[in-house]
Amino acid sequence: MFETNNDDRGQVGIGTLIVFIAMVLVAAIAAGVLINTAGMLQSQAEATGEESTELVSERIDATSAVGIVDNDGGADEGELEEIRVGITAAPGADDISLEDTIIQAVGPNGQANLVYADDDFDHDDGEVGHLDGTFVAENANDEYVAPSDAVLDNENDFTLVFDPEDTPFGDGDPFGEGDESQLDIVSPSSATTQVTLTAPDLFSEDGEAVRL
Structure with missing residues (x-):
């Protein structure tokens, strides 16, 4: 009695997949930026710590x-x-x-x-x-x-x-x-x-x- 349009369901599934992939890519890019930023901050902190130590001890x-x-x-x-x-x-x-x-x-x-x-x-x-x-x-x-x-x-x-x-x-x-x-x-x-x-x-x- 009721007809289901399988073509529409396929289009919705593809759209959802595209959105999901986009979200994964954005998350991956954001994670990369955070990792790089954390590495830079760590390096700067280590350099500052070494300089501070030298100013006190040397x-x-x-x-x-x-x-x-x-x-x-x-x-x-x-x-x-x-x-x-x-x-x-x-x-x-x-x-x-x-x-x-x-x-x-x-x-x-x-x-x-x-x-x-x-x-x-x-x-x-x-x-x-x-x-x-x-x-x-x-x-x-x-x-x-x-x-x-x-x-x-x-x-x-x-x-x-x-x-x-x-x-x-x-x-x-x-x-x-x-x-x-x-x-x-x-x-x-x-x-x-x-x-x-x-x-x-x-x-x-x-x-x-x-x-x-």
């Missing part, structure tokens, strides 16, 4: 800061002849090259970016001459350390040496009584340690090491 710690008062009997007697900052690698740090370390210094006579001195600087008789925008490191025996050997590690600590007559510490007259300077020691990984140098108001004894 740091140079300052252990002391003193000035050495000249006592050679010359015109500079009673003035600082050296600024010395003791340094060590932060706990857990890998080897840190001082040759690739920069010191951003601000003092009474402006500011300067100081780099490690090369092998040609004046260090006769164990004394540093004018460093002119550079700094050097000495070992436990107060011996100058060549750039290639100036590497902080678990076994080697050093003392950074600056000339108080050079910019920004001095300008003709050396960094002296009552002066203040700030050092930002920036390791190769960009980890920064800040050191404030404050000279006492009076140097009481020639040849002494005054705390800065």
